[in-house]
Amino acid sequence: MIKSRLRDSLVLLLAALLTGCSNAGYYAQAIGGHFAVMRAATPIARLMSDPASDPRLKSKLHEVQAIRDFASRNLALPDNGSYRAYADLGRPYVVWNVFAAPELSLKARNWCLLMVGCVSYRGYYDQRDAEALAAELREQGYDTYVAGVPAYSTLGYFDDPVLNTFLRFGTPEVARIVFHELAHQVVFVNDDSLFNESFATALENEGMRRWLASNAAPGQRAIFETQRLRKAGFAALMHAYRDRFRALYDTDRADGAGPTVAQRDAKAALFAALRSDYAELKASWDGYAGYDAFFGDDLNNAKLASLALYNELVPAFEALLARLDYDLPQFYRSVSQLAALDKDARRQALTRLMPAADETRQAQGSVALGAAEVR
Structure with missing residues (x-):
């Protein structure tokens, strides 16, 4: 199933590039950036069994495994390969999102993309690319904001790994992020970022309430x-x-x-x-x-x-x-x-x-x- 989804996703993305889509450069960095993340991922089970693995990392990953099992067992979230591998990207964030709004409005600018429809931000794997877009938008009169993002969801098209970008925040924050991102695999609507993110945040809140009650120390x-x-x-x-x-x-x-x-x-x-x-x-x-x-x-x-x-x-x-x-x-x-x-x-x-x-x-x-x- 995942391989079929992967193939279908690549066909759509490559089609956009080959037909001269104006977003070709953006899609190219998105494809390259995501596959770099996937290449960096190692199954957590392999890291846990490797005597050469850092003991501190093993301890953190042991807690991650418990969180991941809790998500499916206690929250009815998808039981798949997501968050069962780990990748150290060597940077503080996985992507940087660019937000823009007119000078006298709170209505965020939207960008329409393959697979997810229109969203209220544009993400880049290189912070310099995000800052460059923000600078262009400021010249056009927009207020802009570049936010580092520790995690994102591929909606089940890929097995999203645990990343150093959010593992560094500690166990409760890892739980929050895993619950939130897995929620996107349950329900996701194209062209409605507010609906998608509000639903995932509400599920995250309930997940944290339950996880803290049964797992966290006082x-x-x-x-x-x-x-x-x-x-x-x-x-x-x-x-x-x-x-x-x-x-x-x-x-x-x-x-x-x-x-x-x-x-x-x-x-x-x-x-x-x-x-x-x-x-x-x-x-x-x-x-x-x-x-x-x-x-x-x-x-x-x-x-x-x-x-x-x-x-x-x-x-x-x-x-x-x-x-x-x-x-x-x-x-x-x-x-x-x-x-x-x-x-x-x-x-x-x-x-x-x-x-x-x-x-x-x-x-x-x-x-x-x-x-x-x-x-």
Whole structure:
């Protein structure tokens, strides 16, 4: 099955290159970059049985194996070859994603690609390529953001390996990432990044709740709970300010007119207020500074848009899961039914869940937003 999917994927990708697709250079780096990752992978079982393997690496991989088994046994996630091999890429991230949004809008620019449809980012295996695209987009007037990404999913077309890029974060973070990425193999809808990422984040949250309850030591649970509360506070702050930015951008816009000095000043003032409110929030975190880099000099619309991608519909999915009494197989079936709807109907169905979702968010918080933290 995997070999058949691999063959079909390569046929489509090569067809794009041979027909002079304008994205040929992008697809070429994507193919080369991904196969370099796959070539670097070694089965975890082989590393565990090799006397020459680093004992510290073996200890970490032993925990990874337990997480991977938990994912299929306890969360009904696919039982396949994904996350049963390990690759050290010799760099801190596997890809770098470029986000872009207009100067006076939070609507992220989309790129349409083979296999996955349209997404709100463009990923590169070389950071320099990502920075070059960001520079081009800035010249066109976009706000841009380049984010290092520790993991991605090939949706089951390949057996995705465990990578040094996220193994370095520790066992709880590995569990979070494995649950999230395997969720993409359960349900994935072309041209709807918000749906896909919100579903995977909701499943990740539930997976972490169950994994921590049965596997983590008390100290790990306490640390993760502290992180969860910080992330929930950060998420609430960003959600409130996204609404304020949308209200600003939706008013006083003359059709066809460029940004005015007053509009730019209002935007700068709102970002200053956001930084001030973050500083107040951070003061309650006992010196934790994991989000400081996010609030650096490059804070802009693209950064705000990148967070919405992962979180805006999470409460709706969590409310659906609660309504189904946390039955994960039934949850996956219900999400698959939503995925079969057209995009507008899908969004309306999830929006109807949002009032109940507000209670879920208050009770549980969010364990998403890890990408915004400094690692």
